[in-house]
Amino acid sequence: MTDTVVVIYSGGMDSFTLLHKAIAEGHRVHALSFDYGQRHVRELECASLVCRELAIPHKVIDIRALNAVMAGSALTGDLAVPEGHYEEDSMKTTVVPNRNMILLSLATGYAVTVAAQAVWFGAHGGDHAIYPDCRPEFVEKMDAVCRIANYQPVAIAAPFIRASKAEILGEGLALGLEYSQTWTCYNGRAKACGRCGSCVERREAFAAHGLRDPLPYEEEA
Template sequence: MEKDSVLILSGGVDSVTLLYDEQERIALAISFDYGSKHNAREIPFARLHCERLGIRHITIPLDFMTKYFVSSLLEGGEEIPEGHYADENMKSTVVPFRNGIMLSIAVGIAESNGLKYVMMANHGGDHTIYPDCTPAFVKAFDEAAAAGTFVNVRLRSPYTNITKADIAARGKALGINYAETWSCYKGGAKHCGKCGTCVERREAFALAGIDDTTEYED
C-alpha cells in the first residue's frame, strides 16, 4: 500500500494503536509538545514505536499554548481533577481547539510532502468532553482541509464512532504492549490511577480482557 498519510501521534493508547493499525500507509507521525503536564512522559513512547516500525517521527513545539491558553492540562494550570470523563470537573482538562490547531499544522505538512491524508485517533468516548473530537467536528474539518489545499487533503479518523475498549481490543489483536504507552494527565513517575484518562484506561483494558501491567500510584 502507498504511504499517503500523516498521523498525529501522542504516545497514548489510541494513537499508538492507530499507528500499528495503519502502519502500511503512514509516511510521517507528528507529536506536538504543547506544554502539557504529561508531554515528557508520552512523547518518548511515540518516538519508540515509530523507530520500531521504521516510520519517520518529528516533534513540533507549540509552547505558545502555555502562555495564552487556559487548561488544567497545561504546565502552570490548576491541579488535574480526579474522576470520570462524564464528570463536570473534567472539562478543566480541555485545551481549547487543540485538535483543530494540531490538525491544521498536520494538513500543511501533508500538502508540503505530497501526502493525501491526515489521521487522528479520537474515539467515541471523547465526545462527552472534547468538542474537537466529535463527528460534527471531524466532518467540518475534513471539508475545510479539502477546500483549503490544492491536493484536497482529507481527514481520516477511523475510531470516531467506536469505544476505547474497542481500540484496546484491536491493539491486543495487533500484539501491542500497552505498558509502552502513557495516559495519565498528571505526568508523574507512575500513572495516578484517578484522573479521567487513567480511569478510562483501566476500564478499556478490563473490557478488552487485557492484563493491565500499568504501574498506578493507588
C-alpha cells in the first residue's frame, strides 16, 4: 500500500527537494505550510505555485497569533537579520522559540485528519550548529511522542537529517528540479541579499556542484 505523508513545505530549497523526493518515491503527498509572521513570507508564494503545478493538496496555516509566545527572533521581529555563516554565534538570533515542536505538533494533527502515516520535514546537517530543534535527538524524541500521541501512530521523519546542503541539492539535481521555484533568503526583498546565513549556505551548495544559483541576488558573486 502506498503511504500517505504530510510534508512540511516552507517553499525553500530543502523542503522543495523533500517534497519531490516523497513524490518520486511514490507517496501520496499533502503539503503543509505555515505563516508564522516570517520576514521571508515570499517563500510561501513559491510553495503555493509549486503545489498548484504539481496538483497536490496544499494548506497554508496562519499561526501569526502565536508570535507573542514565539518572540525574540530576527526572522519574525525587529532584530536585524545577521549576515555570515550558520556556524557563527550571531546566527542564534534567527532561532524562533520552539518552532519545530509547534509545527510538527500541528502537522501531526493534520496527518491524523488525512490518515497519513508520517510527517516529513527538511531539517539537515547544516542546521545542527544553531538550531536545537533540527538535531537528530530532537527528531528521535518527536518521532517517539507522535507515535503514541493519538490512536493513529504518526511517524516523524527528517530524511535529510545527516545530509549537507550540497548533498540535498545533488539529490534534487538528479531529479531534474528547477530551483528558481524556491526562495531561501531571510530578507523578503525583491532579490536575495546573498549575505544572510541562508543565502550563504545556498550559494555554497551550488558552488560545490560548479553551478550558479538561478535566483537573482542584490550582490552577484
